[in-house]
Amino acid sequence: MKNVFGVVVFIFAVALVFSSCAKSTKVNLEHDHKHAAHKIDDAKHATPKEAVKSAETAAVKTDAPPAQKGFEDMIFVPAGEFIMGKANKMDEHEGHEGHEGHEHHDHHGHHDHSAHKEVDFGDHTHNVYLSPYYIDKYEVTNKQYEEFINAGGYENRGLWSEDGWKWRVENNVTKPNWWGNADSPRPKSGPQFPDYSVTGVSWHEASAYAKWAGKALPTEAQWEKAAKGGIENGNHLYPWGNNEPTCEFANFCYEKYKFCVGGVDVAKSYENGKSPYGAINMSGNVWEWCRDWYDRGYYAVSPSNDPQGPVSGAKKILRGGSWANDKAFIGSTYRLHVQPKLRNYYNGFRCVVELTD
Numbered sequence: 117m118k119n120v121f122g123v124v125v126f127i128f129a130v131a132l133v134f135s136s137c138a139k140s141t142k143v144n145l146e147h148d149h150k151h152a153a154h155k156i157d158d159a160k161h162a163t164p165k166e167a168v169k170s171a172e173t174a175a176v177k178t179d180a181p182p183a184q185k186g187f188e189d190m191i192f193v194p195a196g197e198f199i200m201g202k203a204n205k206m207d208e209h210e211g212h213e214g215h216e217g218h219e220h221h222d223h224h225g226h227h228d229h230s231a232h233k234e235v236d237f238g239d240h241t242h243n244v245y246l247s248p249y250y251i252d253k254y255e256v257t258n259k260q261y262e263e264f265i266n267a268g269g270y271e272n273r274g275l276w277s278e279d280g281w282k283w284r285v286e287n288n289v290t291k292p293n294w295w296g297n298a299d300s301p302r303p304k305s306g307p308q309f310p311d312y313s314v315t316g317v318s319w320h321e322a323s324a325y326a327k328w329a330g331k332a333l334p335t336e337a338q339w340e341k342a343a344k345g346g347i348e349n350g351n352h353l354y355p356w357g358n359n360e361p362t363c364e365f366a367n368f369c370y371e372k373y374k375f376c377v378g379g380v381d382v383a384k385s386y387e388n389g390k391s392p393y394g395a396i397n398m399s400g401n402v403w404e405w406c407r408d409w410y411d412r413g414y415y416a417v418s419p420s421n422d423p424q425g426p427v428s429g430a431k432k433i434l435r436g437g438s439w440a441n442d443k444a445f446i447g448s449t450y451r452l453h454v455q456p457k458l459r460n461y462y463n464g465f466r467c468v469v470e471l472t473d
């Protein structure tokens with residue numbers, strides 16, 4: 117366990133005034149090391165999605181995935197069902213934690229006190245079938261995000277939604293919040309920290325990056341399946357199972373005001389907390405933007421196959437909790453929902469590539 121209560125924690129003291137402690141079958145992609153340096157934004161090469169389409173997609177829908185350019189460090193999630201939502205047997209367990217963590221979450225999640233009554237642990241267990249997809253094994257790093265910036269991602273209108281572009285222009289956004297600012301409250305942001313997970317990005321920026329990379333943000337269901345595994349893996353509270361979180365499993369707030377690291381960690385970390393599919397840091401480190409709009413009642417009406425979320429809404433989904441959240445919020449079912457423009461130093465993302473349209 118890494119206990120760092122020195123300078124780093126002190127840096128966050130101001131933030132802590134407002135928030136104490138907010139929360140198988142493994143099928144790995146065969147890497148083609150000869151193409152390890154391949155740039156998927158290079159127009160001369162196919163995007164991952166195009167590569168799949170050209171690689172006899174039908175043959176890989178449920179079985180072995182192809183080794184394709186652009187799929188480095190992505191995990192294949194085969195077609196099939198999983199159990200979405202919070203397991204009933206954990207209700208009593210979570211109820212207590214939820215109450216405790218609830219007030220912290222308001223501040224750490226989005227400074228929106230109206231959300232106090234909107235804490236959503238994903239009650240309503242239901243089976244969901246998902247078509248096959250790839251998901252990033254790790255959260256997107258500063259190094260990866262820097263490539264997007266250097267490639268002109270912020271100036272490329274085609275990568276942005278209408279609302280996202282309007283937001284970007286009106287606010288003159290050209291880089292993540294705190295990017296390269298050593299004095300920021302979240303100091304490991306920028307090219308000087310290449311291996312750390314990117315933070316300080318809005319949903320709009322995450323979405324633009326994903327499009328640039330030839331990928332997409334995961335649906336809420338895709339994110340949760342990647343964290344839980346298929347139906348054969350049951351419905352565990354955390355990616356590693358039901359064991360209590362420790363700093364061996366995840367970067368989080370293990371006790372009030374006590375953090376494993378006190379900030380974001382490198383993306384390739386906490387291997388012990390990997391999901392049944394092998395995804396890393398699904399729990400903790402940074403919250404991860406999902407594609408879906410939020411609707412508390414969606415689970416009760418969502419389709420059982422490839423749910424895409426409500427057609428519209430005011431808030432987007434974030435999953436998995438962060439370095440600043442307690443154990444109540446780093447479980448696989450907790451649904452944080454915030455405005456897509458929010459840019460916090462605990463919000464990041466990872467991407468998917470879908471194998472069917």
Ligand SMILES: [Ca+2]
Nearest residue numbers: 397398400402
């Ligand atoms: Ca995470």
